[in-house]
Amino acid sequence: MDLKGKVAVVTGASMGIGKSISIALAQKGASVMLAARNIEKLKQAKEEIASSGGSSIIIPADLTDESQIIALFKKVRDEFGRLDILINNAGVTVTGKFVDFNLKDFDSIINVNLKAVYLCCREALKIMLPLKSGAIINISSNIVYKGYPYQAVYCASKSGVLGLTRSIANEYHSEGILVTAIHPGAVDTGMATQARPDIESSLLLLPKDVADTVLYILGLSERAWVDEIVIRRRAAKPF
Secondary structure, eight states, rough: OTTTTTTEETTTTTTTHHHHHHHHHTTOOOOOOOEESHHHHHOOOOOOHHHHOOOEEOOOOOOOOOOHHHHHHHHHHHHHSSOOEEEOOOOOOOOOOOGOOOOOHHHHHHHIIIIHHHHHHHHHHHGGGGGGEEEEEEEOOOOOHHOOTTOOHHHHHHHHHHHHHHHHHHGGGGGGGGEEEEEEOOBSSSHHHOOTTTOOOSSBBBBHHHHHHHHHHSSSSOOOOSSEEOOOOOSSSOO
């Protein structure tokens, strides 16, 4: 996929993985819609994209609010009349013993990590389907295959993302829509530091590693696609 002139939405674009993906897409010529709650950090991301010659638009949005997600994609439709790429990256986590885990934290994780992905996919497809083209990349986690302790609800949310990804991919394959999931191991972000304080930061994946994987997938020929891909830390055990 040639990214020049393409329109992309990246959620959680203000920092970490989302910011890195946004910069990478913009550097390849895409117009990137930066979606997140923190306006100041979104402005910083936009400045970094501009300094590298890229184009982006800030769309502040609380992804736990359906009306704001609908407004986000309405703005994309009104501004460009098309959407070529959706990167569902926004995510949160809370760790703790399962028997002590409270419903408030459960709802917080599910609302951002799974419900928002469902809503963003739904609204994106409404724009993509008439064009019979589009790529959706959902950032999941290798936890769906590892099931680490103290992260049961996070694991459940990301497992839900994988199930959603697989179903949407099959449902809309004949309509020209490409859907995939990326499952990174621990990445050097604030969230990973919180969830895995046992891992030295020098051993964590970089946000750029995930961004490079996105570019790899989008750069495949028209004869190829990736249904899902796992990226592990090199220091972690294979498989």
